[in-house]
Amino acid sequence: MLKTRILTALVLLPLMLAALFAFPPAAWAAFCALVVGLALWEYTRMVAMPRAVQIVYLAASALVFVACWLSGWRPGLWMHGVALAVWLILAPLWLARRWTLKDGWPARALGWALMLPAWFAFLDWRPDPQPAHAFALLAVMGLVWVADIAAYFSGRAFGRHKLAPSISPGKSWEGVIGALVAVTFYTFFVGSQGWLGQPWPVAALVPVALALTAVSVVGDLLESWFKRAAGIKDSSALLPGHGGVYDRIDSLIAVLAVSNALRVLAGG
Numbered sequence: 534m535l536k537t538r539i540l541t542a543l544v545l546l547p548l549m550l551a552a553l554f555a556f557p558p559a560a561w562a563a564f565c566a567l568v569v570g571l572a573l574w575e576y577t578r579m580v581a582m583p584r585a586v587q588i589v590y591l592a593a594s595a596l597v598f599v600a601c602w603l604s605g606w607r608p609g610l611w612m613h614g615v616a617l618a619v620w621l622i623l624a625p626l627w628l629a630r631r632w633t634l635k636d637g638w639p640a641r642a643l644g645w646a647l648m649l650p651a652w653f654a655f656l657d658w659r660p661d662p663q664p665a666h667a668f669a670l671l672a673v674m675g676l677v678w679v680a681d682i683a684a685y686f687s688g689r690a691f692g693r694h695k696l697a698p699s700i701s702p703g704k705s706w707e708g709v710i711g712a713l714v715a716v717t718f719y720t721f722f723v724g725s726q727g728w729l730g731q732p733w734p735v736a737a738l739v740p741v742a743l744a745l746t747a748v749s750v751v752g753d754l755l756e757s758w759f760k761r762a763a764g765i766k767d768s769s770a771l772l773p774g775h776g777g778v779y780d781r782i783d784s785l786i787a788v789l790a791v792s793n794a795l796r797v798l799a800g801g
Contacts, residue, residue, distance in 0.1 A: 537774030545772070554667045558660065559602070565655040566598040572779040572786070573648045575768035579759045580640040590641060597645075598652065608653050613794035616650035619643075620787050624751050628700065633762045651786035654793035665730050672728040673792050677784045679719045680712040680746045681753075687711020696750075701757040709750060716746045741795065745788050752787030756780070 552564045573594055577587045600606070634640050658670040688708025696704040720742040724735035733741075756779055760768065767776030775781055 539774075541772055541774050553659065553671060554662055554664070556662060558656075558662075561659065561662070562598075562602050562656055565652055566595070566602075568778060568782065569648045569652045569655075569786070570594065570598070571771065572768070572777075572782055573644055575771075575777045575779040576644050576647070576759070577636075579763040579765070579768065580634050580636050580644075581763070582636040582640070586636060590644075594645070594648075597649070601653075607657070608650065610797070612650065612653075613797050615646060616790040616794045619646050619650075620748055620751060620791050624755050624787070628697070628751070628754055628758060631699070631758070634759070647786060650790035650793070651782075654789035657793050657797075658789070668726075668728040669730045672723045673788065674785060675723070676716055676719060676742060676745060677749050677788050679715050680749050681784065683715030684708035684712040684750075687714075697754055697757075700754055700761060704750075704754070709746075712746055712750075713743055716742050745792055748787045748791050749784035752784040755787075756783035 552561060556564060570591070574587075574591055577590060582590065634643065655670070658673060659666045684704070685708065688703070688705045688711065691707040691711070692705030694706045695702065696706050696709060717739055720739050721735055723729060724733075724738045729738070756768070760766065768779035769777030771777050772781060
């Protein structure tokens with residue numbers, strides 16, 4: 534399994550970096566729509582969306598992507614407010630209450646609320662392949678990867694106190710602490726390199742980065758709860774050794790949506 538995971542990562546990482554640094558805006562938008570769309574498809578399976586409804590829902594989602602791109606429409610403050618409400622209020626409450634979700638308008642609306650802000654964040658953080666923009670988005674994605682890797686290894690080494698045993702038994706509070714420590718050092722590095730392209734001092738970046746780390750944990754746990762409620766181990770089998778696309782971007786969609794909202798609200 535580890536060998537398969539590594540081989541899959543060796544294919545996916547160069548593809549992602551090539552798209553990030555070389556794709557023109559239209560190709561980048563299409564690439565990100567594919568990634569987010571596949572995660573949305575996996576979400577529809579988790580909520581047991583009937584086949585006919587699933588086809589219409591995903592087709593409508595694709596039309597939304599195309600229409601937004603062709604028209605140049607970007608979310609206003611209201612959509613960023615929705616994204617913040619979803620990830621800072623609704624998702625933690627969802628985990629606390631252990632709500633289950635089956636197909637219906639609430640499930641369909643939630644799918645869009647989870648995925649669409651992430652797609653817009655991909656475009657807003659990286660409007661073109663200029664290195665400054667590509668590095669800004671890479672810095673945000675890197676925060677998620679650093680937090681995930683640090684949580685895994687610190688949890689394996691020191692994990693004693695379970696974070697959410699009924700949702701994801703492998704996660705521990707020690708893993709979260711390890712992630713916070715690693716992200717702190719990572720933020721100092723990114724801030725010193727000026728990758729974010731924002732005039733914020735590192736002293737201001739660190740608390741924001743730590744808050745985003747907490748958001749990444751919420752995103753991970755929310756998808757884990759969706760899977761547990763649906764009685765499945767992985768969101769799909771699209772990525773050998775990794776499960777599905779949603780399994781890989783569960784934390785990323787949360788951090789992207791929240792970071793983009795904060796950037797816009799801060800006038801960045």
